[in-house]
Amino acid sequence: MTLEMVGFWMVAAVLVASSLAVVLTPNLFHAVLYLAAALVATGLVFLLLDSPFLFAVQLLLYAVGVMTVVVFAIMLTERLVGERIVQTSRSLLNGAVVAGAVFVGVVGFLIRAPRSVLRPTLDADAIPAIGRALVGPFAVTLELLGLLLVVALLGALYFARTDE
Amino acid sequence: MSLNAYLTLAALVFAIGLFGVLTRRNAIGILLGIELMLNAVNINLVAFARFHGDLRGLVFTLFTIAITVAEVAVGLAIVIVIFRVRRTVEADRLDLLRG
Numbered sequence: 273m274t275l276e277m278v279g280f281w282m283v284a285a286v287l288v289a290s291s292l293a294v295v296l297t298p299n300l301f302h303a304v305l306y307l308a309a310a311l312v313a314t315g316l317v318f319l320l321l322d323s324p325f326l327f328a329v330q331l332l333l334y335a336v337g338v339m340t341v342v343v344f345a346i347m348l349t350e351r352l353v354g355e356r357i358v359q360t361s362r363s364l365l366n367g368a369v370v371a372g373a374v375f376v377g378v379v380g381f382l383i384r385a386p387r388s389v390l391r392p393t394l395d396a397d398a399i400p401a402i403g404r405a406l407v408g409p410f411a412v413t414l415e416l417l418g419l420l421l422v423v424a425l426l427g428a429l430y431f432a433r434t435d436e
Numbered sequence: 437m438s439l440n441a442y443l444t445l446a447a448l449v450f451a452i453g454l455f456g457v458l459t460r461r462n463a464i465g466i467l468l469g470i471e472l473m474l475n476a477v478n479i480n481l482v483a484f485a486r487f488h489g490d491l492r493g494l495v496f497t498l499f500t501i502a503i504t505v506a507e508v509a510v511g512l513a514i515v516i517v518i519f520r521v522r523r524t525v526e527a528d529r530l531d532l533l534r535g
Contacts, residue, residue: 277437288445288449288452291472294453294456294469295445295459295460295468314449314475317445322486323486326498333501334504337505342464342508344468370458371452374450375450375451378447379447389439398491402495413499414527417502421502424507424510428509428513429528430516
């Protein structure tokens with residue numbers, strides 16, 4: 273058992289447990305906190321896949337940025353004290369059947385796929401190459417993404433503004 | 437670990453997120469499920485990029501992360517405006533478009 277296997281199983285256990293908690297806990301605020309744990313665990317999976325840059329992006333954008341926005345949305349729409357924060361679920365059995373079918377279908381494809389490729393050795397640090405790709409072949413995409421972010425934030429501002 | 441291990445983990449997280457989207461009544465809870473599903477996709481992208489030695493998967497993951505953040509901002513703004521108009525974020529009671 274290598275160090276990577278131990279790390280993978282620990283991170284996988286944390287990720288699956290916190291994901292289950294996100295969809296099962298009755299308290300909406302707790303669900304958001306469990307989602308933060310799941311997002312950090314996903315970042316650790318990136319770290320296991322030798323992508324420290326994406327780990328940092330995941331922490332900064334997701335685990336901090338998204339969490340802040342979601343917590344604000346809950347505070348604006350629910351009363352944090354009292355019974356409103358408790359959310360209920362519906363048709364648990366149907367949801368479990370559909371989600372289980374999707375999982376079994378994907379795993380069925382994975383089993384039938386050709387034997388998995390070997391992990392190539394990492395020849396160089398990927399971060400400078402990512403930077404060159406972002407301003408080289410992907411420069412137009414990067415600019416479009418910036419435009420999308422501006423439009424999305426202006427749209428969110430427009431939706432959430434008050435009338436006066 | 438093999439590529440299949442990472443892909444199976446991603447499929448499991450995706451299925452859990454789908455379960456959340458299907459069963460949650462609260463609109464914010466549904467958005468949290470969508471977040472989980474998008475995360476599973478990112479795990480797939482990074483795993484394929486690493487095991488095929490292809491940088492483009494990592495760049496694409498950066499783009500999907502940024503797009504997801506924009507999606508969350510717009511989605512939550514819509515939830516807030518729905519709450520302001522209807523005083524509820526229960527998805528079952530938001531049936532304005534029902535014929």
